Amino acid sequence: MELRRDPITQSWVAVGQRESLGELPVCPLDPDSVDQQPVILSFPAEGTWQVRVIPHPDPLYRVESEPARFAEGMYDKMAATGAHEVVIETRQHDKRMSQFSDEEIERVLSVWGARISDLKKDLRFKYVSIFKNQGALAGEEFSHAHSQITATIFVPRRIKYELVASHEWYKEKERCIFCDMVRQEEKSGKRIVDVQGDYYALCPYASRVPFEVWVMHRRHNHLFEQPRAGSNRRHLAALLGRVLRRLEKVAPAYHLVVHTSPNTRSKKGELAGYWKTLADDYHWHFEIMPIVESRSKSYSIKEVYFNAMLPEQAAETLRSLDSHS
Numbered sequence: 001m002e003l004r005r006d007p008i009t010q011s012w013v014a015v016g017q018r019e020s021l022g023e024l025p026v027c028p029l030d031p032d033s034v035d036q037q038p039v040i041l042s043f044p045a046e047g048t049w050q051v052r053v054i055p056h057p058d059p060l061y062r063v064e065s066e067p068a069r070f071a072e073g074m075y076d077k078m079a080a081t082g083a084h085e086v087v088i089e090t091r092q093h094d095k096r097m098s099q100f101s102d103e104e105i106e107r108v109l110s111v112w113g114a115r116i117s118d119l120k121k122d123l124r125f126k127y128v129s130i131f132k133n134q135g136a137l138a139g140e141e142f143s144h145a146h147s148q149i150t151a152t153i154f155v156p157r158r159i160k161y162e163l164v165a166s167h168e169w170y171k172e173k174e175r176c177i178f179c180d181m182v183r184q185e186e187k188s189g190k191r192i193v194d195v196q197g198d199y200y201a202l203c204p205y206a207s208r209v210p211f212e213v214w215v216m217h218r219r220h221n222h223l224f225e226q227p228r229a230g231s232n233r234r235h236l237a238a239l240l241g242r243v244l245r246r247l248e249k250v251a252p253a254y255h256l257v258v259h260t261s262p263n264t265r266s267k268k269g270e271l272a273g274y275w276k277t278l279a280d281d282y283h284w285h286f287e288i289m290p291i292v293e294s295r296s297k298s299y300s301i302k303e304v305y306f307n308a309m310l311p312e313q314a315a316e317t318l319r320s321l322d323s324h325s
């Protein structure tokens with residue numbers, strides 16, 4: 001596995017074959033198998049774990065290698081240095097996150113935060129990604145409820161776009177673009193799916209796929225891993241659970257990503273100049289991209305998303321669905 005940089009878009013791509021794990025006779029994320037493996041984090045720390053983080057058995061990135069760039073003519077490449085971890089979200093094999101209690105979801109959220117904080121202590125890592133692919137159509141790697149964490153020596157392209165755009169907005173208006181967005185959506189209500197306390201779930205104005213949902217805190221904070229004083233993550237957990245239950249009624253699979261600020265301890269790199277106002281201009285959020293049946297799926301023609309469903313209509317449908325079961 002190596003990282004190659006597209007000289008035009010400047011984005012890094014992991015290229016190469018991963019070792020195959022082969023046919024696994026037992027679920028590698030069941031407690032019996034997991035208890036034999038190295039532990040990165042257990043929650044709770046003592047006694048029977050409810051959420052556990054282990055190294056990915058077939059990692060895309062490896063911690064050992066030193067990040068050095070090589071030139072290959074005009075191109076840049078580097079070893080796939082980084083961390084790749086698996087968060088086992090429950091001990092139970094047949095329980096999806098949408099079936100978790102609010103407390104169980106909150107545990108997973110706090111483990112995500114703890115891992116982001118810990119990985120950011122490593123100055124080599126510029127960004128920590130948390131993502132969850134659920135369902136075969138989403139390329140889910142294990143059927144057992146899990147999410148994945150990667151720490152990379154570059155900032156992923158979409159985050160870079162978001163950072164640049166929110167910085168530009170801030171320079172002009174001295175306001176956070178995400179806060180502005182929540183205020184406007186709050187006022188119109190058309191694209192709001194659900195609200196719990198200060199947390200909002202909404203279908204973004206330019207949704208890329210039908211039923212795309214973002215989950216955001218209405219109060220400003222650039223770091224997911226450091227909740228604002230007075231914020232209630234149980235509310236976030238409750239809202240996420242309801243959103244997932246609604247989405248599962250319209251889509252068999254989804255991708256969920258946590259977008260938070262890059263690692264500002266890493267002073268090197270192309271983004272360092274933006275970080276003076278990062279705490280004011282960036283705002284963490286979750287993006288959920290459901291994968292709907294092919295009949296109404298969105299087409300990416302020449303890399304422009306075409307989404308046949310208006311987000312106003314998507315939000316209305318999602319609001320009308322039962323979020324209790």
Ligand SMILES: [Zn+2]
Pocket residue numbers: 027028029030092093143144
């Ligand atoms: Zn399992």
Ligand SMILES: [Zn+2]
Pocket residue numbers: 176177178179180219220221281282283
């Ligand atoms: Zn904000």
Ligand SMILES: [Zn+2]
Pocket residue numbers: 162259285287
């Ligand atoms: Zn985002």
